[in-house]
Amino acid sequence: MIRTLLILLTFSSSAFGQLIKIGELNSYKVFPAFLEPYKKGMELAVEEINAAGGKIELLTRDDGGTPGDAVRVAEELISRERVNLLMGTFASNVGLAVSNLAAQRKVLFLASEPLTDKIVWENGNRYTFRLRPSTYMQVAMLVPEAAKLKKKRWAIVYPNYEYGQSAAASFKKLLTQAQPGVEFVGEQAPALGKIDAGAVVQALADAKPDAIFSALFAADLQKFVREGNTRGLFHKTSVFNLLAGEPEYLDTLKDETPDGWWVTGYPWSEINTPEHRRFRDAYQKRWNDYPRQGSVVGYTAVYAAAEAARKAKSADTEKLVAALKGLQMATPFGAIQWRAIDNQSTMGAYVGQLAKKDGKGVMVNWRYADGAKFQPADEEIRKLRKE
Amino acid sequence: MSSSAVLLQFLNGLAGASSLFLVAAGLSLIFGVSRIVNFAHGSLYMLGMYVAVWLASRIGFWAAVPLAALAVAALGAGIELLLLRRIYRAPELLQLLATFALVLIIRDFALWAWGPEDLLGPRAPGFAGAVEIAGRGFPQYDLLLIVLGPLVFGALHLALTRTRWGVLVRAATQDREMAGALGVNQRWLFTGVFAIGAALAGLGGALAIPREPASLAVDLALISDAFVVVVVGGLGSIPGAFVAAVLIGVIKAFCIGLGYSKATLVAEFVVMAAVLVLRPWGLLGRPQGEVRGTWIEIPLGRISRRGAIAIGLLVLLLAALPSLPDQYALVLATEMLVFALFAASLHLLMGAGGMASFGHAAYFGVGAYAAALIFLKLHWSTGSSLFAGWGASALAAAIFGWFCVRLSGVYLAMLTLAFAQIVWSTVFQWDAVTGGSNGLVGIWPDAWLASRAAYYYLVLMVCGYAIFVLWRMAHTPFGYALRASRDSPVRASALGINVRATQWEAFIIAGSTAGVAGALFAFSKGSISPETLSVQRSVDGLVMVLLGGVHTLTGPVWGAVAFTWLQDTMARSVEYWRAGIGAAILVLVFARWRFSA
Numbered sequence: 001m002i003r004t005l006l007i008l009l010t011f012s013s014s015a016f017g018q019l020i021k022i023g024e025l026n027s028y029k030v031f032p033a034f035l036e037p038y039k040k041g042m043e044l045a046v047e048e049i050n051a052a053g054g055k056i057e058l059l060t061r062d063d064g065g066t067p068g069d070a071v072r073v074a075e076e077l078i079s080r081e082r083v084n085l086l087m088g089t090f091a092s093n094v095g096l097a098v099s100n101l102a103a104q105r106k107v108l109f110l111a112s113e114p115l116t117d118k119i120v121w122e123n124g125n126r127y128t129f130r131l132r133p134s135t136y137m138q139v140a141m142l143v144p145e146a147a148k149l150k151k152k153r154w155a156i157v158y159p160n161y162e163y164g165q166s167a168a169a170s171f172k173k174l175l176t177q178a179q180p181g182v183e184f185v186g187e188q189a190p191a192l193g194k195i196d197a198g199a200v201v202q203a204l205a206d207a208k209p210d211a212i213f214s215a216l217f218a219a220d221l222q223k224f225v226r227e228g229n230t231r232g233l234f235h236k237t238s239v240f241n242l243l244a245g246e247p248e249y250l251d252t253l254k255d256e257t258p259d260g261w262w263v264t265g266y267p268w269s270e271i272n273t274p275e276h277r278r279f280r281d282a283y284q285k286r287w288n289d290y291p292r293q294g295s296v297v298g299y300t301a302v303y304a305a306a307e308a309a310r311k312a313k314s315a316d317t318e319k320l321v322a323a324l325k326g327l328q329m330a331t332p333f334g335a336i337q338w339r340a341i342d343n344q345s346t347m348g349a350y351v352g353q354l355a356k357k358d359g360k361g362v363m364v365n366w367r368y369a370d371g372a373k374f375q376p377a378d379e380e381i382r383k384l385r386k387e
Numbered sequence: 388m389s390s391s392a393v394l395l396q397f398l399n400g401l402a403g404a405s406s407l408f409l410v411a412a413g414l415s416l417i418f419g420v421s422r423i424v425n426f427a428h429g430s431l432y433m434l435g436m437y438v439a440v441w442l443a444s445r446i447g448f449w450a451a452v453p454l455a456a457l458a459v460a461a462l463g464a465g466i467e468l469l470l471l472r473r474i475y476r477a478p479e480l481l482q483l484l485a486t487f488a489l490v491l492i493i494r495d496f497a498l499w500a501w502g503p504e505d506l507l508g509p510r511a512p513g514f515a516g517a518v519e520i521a522g523r524g525f526p527q528y529d530l531l532l533i534v535l536g537p538l539v540f541g542a543l544h545l546a547l548t549r550t551r552w553g554v555l556v557r558a559a560t561q562d563r564e565m566a567g568a569l570g571v572n573q574r575w576l577f578t579g580v581f582a583i584g585a586a587l588a589g590l591g592g593a594l595a596i597p598r599e600p601a602s603l604a605v606d607l608a609l610i611s612d613a614f615v616v617v618v619v620g621g622l623g624s625i626p627g628a629f630v631a632a633v634l635i636g637v638i639k640a641f642c643i644g645l646g647y648s649k650a651t652l653v654a655e656f657v658v659m660a661a662v663l664v665l666r667p668w669g670l671l672g673r674p675q676g677e678v679r680g681t682w683i684e685i686p687l688g689r690i691s692r693r694g695a696i697a698i699g700l701l702v703l704l705l706a707a708l709p710s711l712p713d714q715y716a717l718v719l720a721t722e723m724l725v726f727a728l729f730a731a732s733l734h735l736l737m738g739a740g741g742m743a744s745f746g747h748a749a750y751f752g753v754g755a756y757a758a759a760l761i762f763l764k765l766h767w768s769t770g771s772s773l774f775a776g777w778g779a780s781a782l783a784a785a786i787f788g789w790f791c792v793r794l795s796g797v798y799l800a801m802l803t804l805a806f807a808q809i810v811w812s813t814v815f816q817w818d819a820v821t822g823g824s825n826g827l828v829g830i831w832p833d834a835w836l837a838s839r840a841a842y843y844y845l846v847l848m849v850c851g852y853a854i855f856v857l858w859r860m861a862h863t864p865f866g867y868a869l870r871a872s873r874d875s876p877v878r879a880s881a882l883g884i885n886v887r888a889t890q891w892e893a894f895i896i897a898g899s900t901a902g903v904a905g906a907l908f909a910f911s912k913g914s915i916s917p918e919t920l921s922v923q924r925s926v927d928g929l930v931m932v933l934l935g936g937v938h939t940l941t942g943p944v945w946g947a948v949a950f951t952w953l954q955d956t957m958a959r960s961v962e963y964w965r966a967g968i969g970a971a972i973l974v975l976v977f978a979r980w981r982f983s984a
Contacts, residue, residue, distance in 0.1 A: 029495070029965060032503030032603070062958045067826065068919065071912045072722055072955070079714035079839075093825050093916040100828040100914045116825065123828055160649055161815075161824035188648045193604050196651065198399040198529060199643040205523065206392045206644070219602045222507050226598070230517050231524040252505050252600060 018309040019055040022302065023083030025073045025098070026113070027090045030065035033218070034248050034294045035090065038113070040287050041298030048282070049306050056306055059083060065090075067097030074098050078107055084315040085110060087301055092116035092162050099128040108308075108320050112301040113294075115163055117170075120342045121384040127317070129324055129343040131301050133371045135163055135242075138264045139170040140374035141351050142240050145262050146171075146211070147178035149238055155186035155209035157200060159220055164189065167215040167242055175213075185209055190220065197223035201233050211238040217249050225256050234258050245352060246293040250361040257361030261354040266293040267363035271350070279332035300331045300347065304338070333368065342381050346372035388644055391521035396644035397637060398520070402529035404636030405536025406591050406598075410609060411616035411628040412543060413587030419560035419623025420580045423471060423482045424797065427489035429610030431585050434493060435459045435592025436601035437501050440508040443596065448511050456590035463585020467578045474976065475577075480743060484933040485976050487926065490610075491969030494603055499963065501601070508596030528597050535594070539587070540629045547625065556580060560623050611808075611922060615655045618801040619662045621672015630670055634658065653812035660790075660805040667794050687739070687861050687870070687940055694941070705847055709840040717839045718911075723951045724850040725908045730931040730947035731854045732900035738937050739861055740893040741873030742791070745800045746807025747901055747928045749787070752920020754780035754902025755909040756814060756821060759830045762910075769832040769910060773849070776906030777899050783810070784898020785891075792890040807925060815917045826916025830909050846907050853900055858940055860896070869893050934975055949975075 024042065028035045039060065046058045059081055063070035070089065077083045085108040089095040095114030102109035103125035111119055111130040115138070120130050133141070156171065158164030168187070175182055186207030188200045195216070201224065204212060212233075216224050221244060228234050239258065243249060245265015250257070268280065268291050279299065283291045304324070309315055312323035326340040336347045352366025375381075388396070414428045435455050442451035466489065474481055514531050517524035547553035555576055558566040567573050592605075599605075616635060620627025635655050642650045668674055690698070708720055733747045757779030762772040787806040791799050814821045821827065836842050860866045871879040872886040880886050909915045918924065927950065935946025953971055957964040 029498070032498060033505065036503050062964060064954070064958060066918045066923075067914055067916050068908065068912055069954070069958075071914070072718060073958070075718040076715045076955075076959075079718065093918070096825055096828055097912065097914040097916065101912075104831055104913055118825060160652060165818075165823070186646070188643065190643070190648055191652045193602075194608055194651070196399070196403060196639055196643060197598070198402060198526070199396055199640040200648065202392070202395050202399055202523070203643050203646070203648070206388070219505050219600050219604070222505060222600045223598065226507070226510075227526070230515075230526045230528075232517065248504070252507050254507065256507065 018313060018315060019057070020085070020305060020309040020315050021057045021059070021081070021083045022305050023059050023061070023074070023077030023081055023086050024088040025061040025063040025070060025077065025086065026088040027065035027094065028060075028062045031090050034113070034292070036294075037248070037289075037292035038294035038298035040289075041283070041291070041295035041300075042302050044283055044286050044295075045299045045302035045306075047286070049302070054306060056302065058302065060088075063089065063094060063098075065094065067094050070094045071097050071101050074101050075105075078105055084108070084309075084317070085305060085320060087305065088112055089114055092119070095119050095130075096123055099123065099125065102127045106317060108317050108324070110301055110305060110324075112297050117166055118162075120344045121381060124342055124385045126343075127321060129304075129338060129345070131304065131345050131347060132297055133347060133349050133374070134344065135167050136170045136376070137371055137374045138242050138349055139167055140174055141264055141349060141369040142213075142242065142262055143171065143174040143178055145351065146175055146213070146240050149211060150179070151210035151238060152181070153183050153185045153208065153210045154213060155188075155204050155207050155211075156184060156213045157188040157190075157204060157224070158215035159192040159195075159217075160189040161192050164192075164215045168213070171213050193219055195220040195223055197227035198231075200224065201227040201231050205231065205233050209237055211240070214239060214241040215243075216241065217243045221249055222252055222256070225253055225258055229256055229258065234261075238262070245350065245354065245363045245366075247290070248292050248294060250354070250363075253361045255356065255359045257354055257356045259353075259355055262351070263354055263363065264349040264351055264369075265363055265366075266296065267350055267352065267366050268292070270363070270366070273334065275330055275334060276332045296332050300333075300336075303331070304329060304345070334370075337372065339372075339375075341378055342385060344371075344375075346370065348372075348374075391523065392644060394521050395523055395525060396640045398525060398529065398533065400637030400640030401536075401633065402526075402532045402636075403640065404632040405532040406595050407612060407616055407636060408536050408629050408632035409539060409587050409591030409594070410613045411620070411632055412540070412625055413584035413591075414613050415617045415620070415623055415625060415628045416543075416556070416587075417581055417584040418617065418797075420556055420563075421471070421475070421482075421577050422563075423486065424480075425584070426483060426486040426610065427466070427493060428584070428588050428613060429606040429608070430490050430493040431459050431463060431588035432592040432595075432609050433497060433601070433603070433605040434462065435589030436508075436596055436605065437497055437506065437592075438589070439593035439596050440506045440601045441501065443509050448509050448597070452590070452593040455593035456586045459589025459592070460582045460586035463588075464578055464582040466585075467581035470973070471581070472574065472577070477976075480737075480929075480933055480937065481976055481979075484930060485973060487930060488969040488972040488976070490606060491965040491972075494606060495963040495966035495969075498603055503603070505600040505602040507600040511597045514597075532594065536629075536632075539590075540625065543625050552579070607922075611804075612655065614801065614804070615659045618798065619659050619669055621669030622797060624669065624671045624673075627669055627671030634670075649816060652815065653809055656805045656808040656812075660802060660809065663794060663798060663802045663805065664790055667798055669798075687938070689862060690858070690940060698941075702851060705851075706844075709843060714839055717843045719951070719955060721839075721843050721846045721911050722908075723948045724846050725904050725911065726927075726931060726947040726951050727944040728850040728853055728904040728907075729901055729928055730935070730943040731857045732897045732904065733928045734932050734935075734937070734943040735857055735860065735893055735897045735900075737932055738939075738943075739866055739869045739873065740890060740897075741870075742795070742890065742893070743797075743800045743929070744791075744803040744897075744925070745922075745929070746787075746803035746805070746925050747897075748920045748922070748924035749803075749807035749810045750780040750784050750898035750901035751905035751908070751924060751928075752814065752915075752917075753783045753810065754899075754905035755915045755919050756827070756905075757902070758906035759827045759909045759915055760820065762830055763827060769836055773903065773906045773910075776909075777903050780902020780905065781895055781899035783902075784895045788891050788894025788898065792887050792894065804922070804925070807920065808922070811917055811920050811922075814920065822916075824917060826914060826919075828914040830915065831913050832910045836910075842911060846911065849903065849907060853903060854944060857896075857900065861940060865889070865892065930972065934972065934979075936979065 935942030
């Protein structure tokens with residue numbers, strides 16, 4: 001199945017005959033570490049598709065990182081550039097603002113990066129589709145491993161905004177379901193990007209947890225890891241950290257990489273499935289650099305748009321929406337499907353443990369967690385989407 | 388908390404305070420002497436970090452620290468010589484605009500030079516491990532910082548009280564013109580002070596690299612902390628900055644230790660608001676000496692006949708805009724009008740009122756949120772929701788303004804900032820009502836206003852009328868009373884003007900008008916989130932007003948239009964667009980100053 005799709009993808013030259021204009025907007029100067037590789041991924045996909053006889057035009061815009069500016073930029077793409085669909089955004093609030101605009105203007109919006117559950121559930125709408133596994137899904141991928149350890153006392157640390165809050169809430173709910181009687185003994189919610197790591201590590205240690213769940217990333221994660229290493233917080237406690245295995249965040253830790261943490265991420269050098277190898281080789285050849293998580297997301301998002309246009313045989317919004325619902329496609333991570341029920345793709349993430357190798361952080365004992373398997377019941381989703 | 392936990396959190400607080408002190412001391416020193424609110428101080432700290440990380444991998448950590456501080460000092464001297472020196476005599480706050488432009492340029496420079504990824508520096512050799520205190524590991528390096536902070540403080544204090552240079556600095560802080568009249572070479576004094584302030588920022592940054600990675604978001608995160616410390620301690624007071632840094636560092640550590648980590652978002656601003664209300668010049672500050680003769684205010688002129696005709700024509704042109712085929716022009720024009728109103732309302736405070744507000748976004752945001760909530764939860768019509776936004780922001784301005792008019796100058800500005808941050812963090816955390824960090828969505832105008840053109844006409848009418856009223860106000864009895872209160876509070880009261888009441892009234896009018904702009908903004912975007920009332924929005928407002936000219940009637944409106952257009956165009960066409968905006972602002976600052984001088 002995957003093979004055939006892949007062959008289709010690579011060799012059928014007339015497959016992408018439909019001209020499609022993608023209007024992409026993202027916070028390139030606010031989150032450059034993630035978004036520069038993302039942009040490279042997109043460009044690679046456009047080149048591949050057009051070389052195979054497709055007609056894809058990609059316009060990228062900087063959305064300034066604020067919802068207000070993003071809405072203006074999206075309006076420009078819709079009304080002046082007359083793009084067939086919108087794509088992109090990073091932070092949750094920006095993603096939700098653009099999704100809200102897309103519903104108002106009746107334009108397809110392919111939200112590639114934002115993780116918030118709300119974009120496909122509470123605030124979900126017919127025109128918004130999301131590629132990456134949501135906060136809920138990534139938490140759900142870690143919970144089985146967490147429950148296996150049978151640790152009783154858990155402490156939680158997360159950046160104080162929607163992503164962190166909903167990660168913490170989902171983790172508490174899912175772990176309590178999987179392991180009744182578990183206790184949550186401490187909770188720290190430092191402001192995003194402003195963690196006072198010494199004090200936070202100290203307060204966590206004072207709570208005497210058996211294990212810690214963390215949703216920290218980027219600079220907060222680095223500060224937390226270094227302080228925790230120095231103060232010996234991680235000696236006897238197991239740690240679960242969302243996203244910490246993504247090269248964007250992991251590579252900055254270098255010799256500070258803590259051993260044995262359970263994380264979600266992307267072990268790019270070790271995934272040797274044919275579809276991933278093909279992607280990695282092409283990416284390295286084109287950019288002379290290794291792919292990051294963002295590269296895969298950008299690459300896949302463009303392919304999703306192209307696949308939708310091919311299936312719809314049209315660039316009309318309503319036809320694209322209908323085509324994307326339930327669409328199956330190949331990605332570097334394997335086959336995924338765009339769920340008809342909530343417009344969420346089943347793209348998964350890799351779950352594994354951190355380890356140090358030659359002074360660098362790597363993921364070991366990893367496996368692919370298929371996004372299709374980490375979803376709440378359909379009934380629950382219907383209730384949230386109010387459809 | 389156990390007693391050992393208390394001790395350790397106290398030490399954590401002290402370690403954090405040390406690095407904060409270094410930055411704040413430099414900022415305070417620069418402000419004391421040159422009266423420049425150096426917005427780029429956080430950027431200098433960030434550069435210190437990047438340079439130190441970069442050097443540390445080549446020549447080792449301990450050699451990198453002083454070199455990084457020196458490099459940043461040299462840059463500081465360069466900035467003073469090439470940029471700031473030329474605009475000391477410019478109207479107040481134009482320097483602030485120049486340093487803001489530097490923030491944009493320096494950040495993009497760092498992105499270009501060191502790439503997008505955060506750079507985690509090495510541990511400090513010799514201080515890499517932990518010592519055991521009360522049965523727990525405590526980083527050796529943090530102990531070093533705890534010692535270093537007071538050492539630097541002592542050295543600075545000695546330099547200021549025991550050397551000739553220190554005497555001159557203190558003299559200039561107290562009375563700049565008098566020091567100049569006595570033959571002190573102010574030029575070199577200013578350059579020297581700026582270089583030392585920059586060196587302290589660079590040193591602070593370099594010393595921070597074993598604790599946190601160099602990242603591009605450091606500059607703005609740090610500058611607001613440093614402002615708070617400087618203001619709480621008292622502007623220009625180094626001992627004050629030290630006390631305030633320790634106070635805030637320790638309070639934050641205990642917020643975390645006691646399990647109220649969410650409070651760290653706002654703790655420092657609550658402290659600042661409380662201090663300013665109770666001790667208007669900070670803990671150890673003194674009332675500022677008056678700066679004489681820098682700028683002579685020319686009374687505001689009325690709009691000339693020719694100007695009025697031009698504006699009338701412009702309005703006609705704007706009314707015809709929807710006939711253009713390009714629908715995006717409407718979107719952009721709507722945004723320009725909203726920000727023109729926002730800037731005009733801020734200008735009433737800053738220009739006629741003489742009260743610079745660093746927190747004007749609070750009223751913009753309160754108006755936006757109030758209108759949105761009434762619309763979403765109570766299902767009022769769009770028009771009634773706009774009125775609700777107006778009312779809510781008037782109320783907020785009445786409450787905050789009542790405290791603010793009791794202060795003046797930078798202290799007043801900082802109190803407005805504190806209130807704005809308190810409102811921001813309330814909105815940010817109050818999930819159930821405000822939707823937290825995600826904000827609210829689905830705020831689209833009623834069906835008859837839903838098209839771009841219809842909504843544009845609404846905005847054109849409301850903003851046009853409100854701006855017209857604000858302009859008129861400058862030449863009403865209220866406007867004259869307000870300007871009299873600004874120019875000479877003593878004479879104004881002697882004439883029977885209730886100075887505080889007049890200023891308070893100005894606050895309420897300005898705040899409520901900003902609220903209308905905010906409510907219009909919310910309906911034009913369909914969604915709002917806490918960034919609507921963030922510091923960034925307040926700074927944007929300041930930039931618009933300063934760009935157009937504080938001492939003109941119509942300037943801020945043009946400033947808003949130019950700034951919005953610049954952002955829109957630059958972001959689309961230039962790779963390093965923030966630096967592009969920064970450069971454009973610098974050019975405008977110099978052009979404006981030259982032109983008006």
